[in-house]
Amino acid sequence: MDIAIIGSGITGLACARRLTDAGLMPKVFDKGRGIGGRLATRRADGGLQFDHGAQMIPQNLPAFGDVLEQAEAAGFVTKWAHSDGSLRHVGIPGMTGFAKFLGQDLDMHQATEIKSLTQDVDGWGIYAEQSVGRFDRVVCTAPSPQTAKLAGHALTQSLDTVSYDPSLTLMVALNCDLDAPATQTNPTDAFAWVAHDSAKPGRSSHNCWVVQASAEWSNVHLELTKDQIATLMLDLFLTHFGLSPTDVVHASAHRWRYAFVTKPLGQPFVTSPDNSLYAGGDWCLGPRIEHAWQSGTAIADDILRAL
Numbered sequence: 001m002d003i004a005i006i007g008s009g010i011t012g013l014a015c016a017r018r019l020t021d022a023g024l025m026p027k028v029f030d031k032g033r034g035i036g037g038r039l040a041t042r043r044a045d046g047g048l049q050f051d052h053g054a055q056m057i058p059q060n061l062p063a064f065g066d067v068l069e070q071a072e073a074a075g076f077v078t079k080w081a082h083s084d085g086s087l088r089h090v091g092i093p094g095m096t097g098f099a100k101f102l103g104q105d106l107d108m109h110q111a112t113e114i115k116s117l118t119q120d121v122d123g124w125g126i127y128a129e130q131s132v133g134r135f136d137r138v139v140c141t142a143p144s145p146q147t148a149k150l151a152g153h154a155l156t157q158s159l160d161t162v163s164y165d166p167s168l169t170l171m172v173a174l175n176c177d178l179d180a181p182a183t184q185t186n187p188t189d190a191f192a193w194v195a196h197d198s199a200k201p202g203r204s205s206h207n208c209w210v211v212q213a214s215a216e217w218s219n220v221h222l223e224l225t226k227d228q229i230a231t232l233m234l235d236l237f238l239t240h241f242g243l244s245p246t247d248v249v250h251a252s253a254h255r256w257r258y259a260f261v262t263k264p265l266g267q268p269f270v271t272s273p274d275n276s277l278y279a280g281g282d283w284c285l286g287p288r289i290e291h292a293w294q295s296g297t298a299i300a301d302d303i304l305r306a307l
Contacts, residue, residue: 003303004029004126004133006114006150007141009037010289011281013102014296015139020106022304026139028106029132031113034096035103038259039289041094042171044250049205050171050197051095052254055183055212056080056088057289063297064290068098076101078201083183092202098289117151117277124276137276139299143258144265144283154272155279159265162283165215166222167192167259170233173250174207178241190217190236211237215260222255229253261287268298275306 001024005012008030019026034040038053057077059065068089071077076097079087091097109132117138118125124138125131140151144162152159182199186192193212198205211233213221221229230253238245261283269280280295282288 001137001307002123002133002135003027003137003139004124004135005139005141006030006126007037007281008032008035008099008103008108008110009141009281010039010099010102010292011141011296011299012139013099013106014293015141015280015300016106016296017102018297018300019303022300025107027109027133027135029109029112029114029126029128031111033110035108035110036096036099037292038256039091039095039099041091041096042252042254044171044173044252046173046250047205048173048208048250049094049203050208050210051090051200052169052171052210053256054095054289055193055195055210056082056090057098058088059290061290061294064293067293071098071101074101080200083181083185090200092200093204114150117154119154119276137278137303139278139280139303141279141281141296143281145258147279147281151277151279154277155270156273157265157270159270159279159283161263162261162265163263164258164283165260165262166218167215167256168213168218168221168229168233169254169256170211170213170230170237171250171252171254172209172211172234172237172248173205174209174243174247175249176243176247177207178209178243180241186214188236188240190214190233191240194237194240209237218259222257226253226255229255258283261291264291268295269302271302275302278302
């Protein structure tokens with residue numbers, strides 16, 4: 001069976017991992033250069049490193065906990081103490097570590113943006129700039145608005161009920177020590193999260209910080225350029241901590257348009273009437289990494305049951 005998975009975020013990787021472990025050989029396509037989706041690590045000149053997407057990997061599902069334990073034993077994740085004293089998993093040497101654990105030995109095709117799907121009696125044709133092949137099953141794991149645009153016409157259910165909050169993120173490196181907690185939740189109206197990213201285990205850089213704006217602030221400023229976002233957030237960061245612009249050696253911003261699912265679909269995935277096209281993601285069940293994993297794993301299990 002020829003299977004294509006669109007998206008190398010955690011949903012796509014989890015689906016591909018389960019199918020590969022069962023002896024199938026799915027192909028994974030993604031428009032980006034790196035894998036993991038919001039489980040992302042940005043590197044900058046001078047050896048700087050920032051986890052600018054998901055900050056930690058909370059776990060409630062026992063099955064997902066088993067996967068995290070395997071990843072930890074293999075050296076791809078470890079535990080980090082949250083400000084409330086709890087231990088949360090993080091990837092090493094960056095948050096992409098967990099994605100790399102899931103992605104081992106998969107058939108990955110990065111920098112390949114899938115632009116259209118067509119179905120006929122021979123299956124599904126998938127097209128980027130040109131055809132990338134024909135497949136018996138297709139799994140789309142993009143955010144729900146992108147999935148609806150690409151494949152919504154073929155699904156049995158509308159995705160219009162799903163909603164998201166964006167997150168604007170500042171990455172800042174300092175040339176001085178900052179006497180502040182390693183993590184702060186909602187320290188100001190504008191900031192939802194401030195973290196001393198370099199304090200996480202396995203990090204090589206020394207004084208890198210990640211700031212994620214609140215949903216309200218992110219929505220108001222969503223369409224600014226990244227340079228404008230960086231300027232505004234840096235000014236708020238410096239004011240909050242009583243720092244000077246001369247203390248900064250690097251500052252940049254990232255826009256996560258589909259960061260946090262606020263109203264999920266309420267089921268692990270959706271399909272076409274003939275179950276040859278699947279769609280899933282964190283937007284199906286909730287905003288956490290384990291929700292994305294749960295959706296991708298459920299899709300793979302459904303495909304395997306039909307064999």
